[in-house]
Amino acid sequence: MTQTVLQRIQAMLRSGELAPGQPLPSQRRLAEDLQVSRASLREALSILGTLGLIRIEQGRGTFVAAPANGSDGEAVGAWRYGARYTPAEVYQFRLIAEPSAAALAARYVTDGQLEQLEQNLRAFKAAAREMDLVSTAQLDFEFHELIAVCSGNRLLADLHHTYHRIVLDSQRLPLARRSRVWEPVVEHERILKALAMHDPEGAAYYMRVHIGRAADRVGVEVVDAGA
Amino acid sequence: MTQTVLQRIQAMLRSGELAPGQPLPSQRRLAEDLQVSRASLREALSILGTLGLIRIEQGRGTFVAAPANGSDGEAVGAWRYGARYTPAEVYQFRLIAEPSAAALAARYVTDGQLEQLEQNLRAFKAAAREMDLVSTAQLDFEFHELIAVCSGNRLLADLHHTYHRIVLDSQRLPLARRSRVWEPVVEHERILKALAMHDPEGAAYYMRVHIGRAADRVGVEVVDAGA
């Protein structure tokens, strides 16, 4: 039920039916429209609020979140709970670790793991095509985690799990700007192709590009260690 | 309220109070424990479920999500308790992370930090001259930790702490063979010189060489990710 509501509201948002900044119907009204209880509706709205797709203000209403436009200084501020590490630190670290993880994965990846990655990519494509931002974010993370596992270095694999948690702790998934939701699909495709060809340099290169662009998409400025 | 509950449950998960795969208290029980209504609790749990931190199964219960089991779906329980890493994995990871940390440190290191590093190097020299193997190992680690801190990336700094622990837990201090005890002193000197000159490429290069040779000195074969 809640999942259904989640899907339907996401559909409303991406259909452009509601413009950014525009208020959604009141919870009571919306619950009636969707034929669900207010409790179920609220669970869905809470999730969307946490993910940053909508903004909920007591006494005022619920509003479609302004798109994460490049007007920097604001997009990052949403990282309100991530006290420990800044987004820049996380992306900087990913820029260091993940290309190497990809290079190692290119050497050691098995056919079974490649199949898993391809399966993930297919689901990722489907989710992107339907603009299902929640699923894309989850599948994106899974892709990177799979590669970390394929690297054969458990330190890298566990580590990915760690900063996955860090991002989750900040309660803000790396949702891309809607207009750029298709970019990571292409980038993942390139990485996967390099892995399939067992090409360490290529995998590392495309991974580096991918992480850099991912940081850009969420409006984070990162200093590349360049090592 | 919901936000508070979210924080508290996340705190439980982080603290390791609940191990992966272990069930959480039932919603009715948990709601009572946390002094909130089940509705509010459910909103928080729904969010955590969506984010993948917990797995909610109707009729069965709510469970702490297991860390990524990506590979074979078999070796899941393997590192549920206390992950162990081989020295090869640790050195491979250091080979990835530390050159980048050194490059960043070269950019951001302050005069005060350089002074600390120089002091460490002097003590390191003295310990090496006296063949004090325990002190050299400790000072060696401290040198690397200082550099991680200088990088300005707390993720790198905390990480160093982590695998320092891993190495200590394995009771396997990187003690050099007596005949080669002086080598790391020279290598540290080169790194420090690059840092003092604010030369990122040089610092990264000498660090890479240093880690590689360190692995060799303790007889570990490492595959360089080469990325």
Added chain:
DNA sequence: CATCCCCACTGGTCAGACCTTTCTTGTTCT
């Protein structure tokens, strides 16, 4: 001894009530 069914759990959903905050609106006082 094996089978089956019941019941006590779990999470999922619902309805309605009450609270707090916000903003409008209409009144009142200056």
Added chain:
DNA sequence: AGAACAAGAAAGGTCTGACCAGTGGGGATG
């Protein structure tokens, strides 16, 4: 007329209690 204030409508926030729907264990039955 204008400003200040007060009341109320409407929004989201929370709570209570109930019922629905799967799950699984253990006792009754053959």
